[in-house]
Amino acid sequence: MDRKAQSMDVSSEKNPNVSSSAGHQFPSFSKFFPLLASYWLILLVVIPLHIHFHLIAQSELKQLKANQKLLLEENYNLTSLNEELRKERKNLTEQIETMEKTWNEQNVSRAQWSIDQYCPKGNNGRTCTSCQNGWEKQFSSCYAYNDAKPPDQRNWEDARENCRTKNSDLTVVFDQTEKDYVNTQSHDIHDIQGYWIGLRAEGGKWRWIDGSDLTNQAWIQQQPVDGQCVTSLQDREWRSVSCDEKNAWICEKKALSV
Known part of the structure; x- marks a missing residue:
């Protein structure tokens, strides 16, 4: 055995943990591939x-x-x-x-x-007083008989408007007693042919301005024809005439309780 071999053996003997470099091996890449x-x-x-x-x-x-x-x-x-x-x-x-x-x-x-x-x-x-000056009290109402002469007479609508300006309306007759009173006070003077009252023909019926129908058909003989209104005159039955005619008119309002 030569000196080199002897020297290696001696080194091996002195440090058994040291392996020969010729015998060292690295881990294979295949071991790391699954992790990577x-x-x-x-x-x-x-x-x-x-x-x-x-x-x-x-x-x-x-x-x-x-x-x-x-x-x-x-x-x-x-x-x-x-x-x-x-x-x-x-x-x-x-x-x-x-x-x-x-x-x-x-x-x-x-x-x-x-x-x-x-x-x-x-x-x-x-x-x-129950009624203001110029109005007549009867029953529980005040009446104003506007006996205007022909130049100052009015058609039905204008007569009603005049009543409204006086906080009243054209008269609505409740029963025969009131009808007789209205007729009696509708004086035939100043060439008056009639006084407008609050009754006119609407929808083929005689209807009052308060919306109620005339219940006593014997009060007027003519059949209701739209455009016709009713007048009252002393000693004469109620008469149906054109609402455009000019006549006197009767206003009514409630009397004041005093």
Whole structure:
């Protein structure tokens, strides 16, 4: 055995844990391939999922921002609308207050007018009556017989309008007693051919202005024809004539309880 071999043997004997470099081997790559393949597989799955969820998150964020913008616009519109409603409410409140003030003033004026009309002042103070001056009380009503001469006579509608300006309407006859009274007071003077009363033909029926139908058909002989109205005249039966004719008229309103 030569010296080199002896030297190696001696070294081996001195350090048995040291192996010969000629005998050292590295792990095979095939042992790491499954692990690397798993890592790559995980990366191939995770990265697309990460990208997918990131895109979804971005889309949702974009939608949330759009919704937030819409909510801000709606809030602005509601705020503007609320301000407009507040102003409108203020205006309506002012109008109501003005109307109430005007209404109260008118009521006071009407009340004063009523007092002056029904309770005129005299030397001994005020004396109240059931009907104002120029009206005749009968039953529970006040009657005004407008015995106008032909130039001042009116058709049925205009006569009714005149009654309304006096807080009344054309007379409505309740029973035979009232009918007789109305006829008696419908004086044949000033070339008057008749006095308008609140009865006219509507829908093929004789109907009063209060909406009720004529119940006693014997009060007028003519059949109802639309466009015809009824007049009353002393010592004559009620007569149906064109509502456009001009006649005198009778106004009626409730009498004041005193």
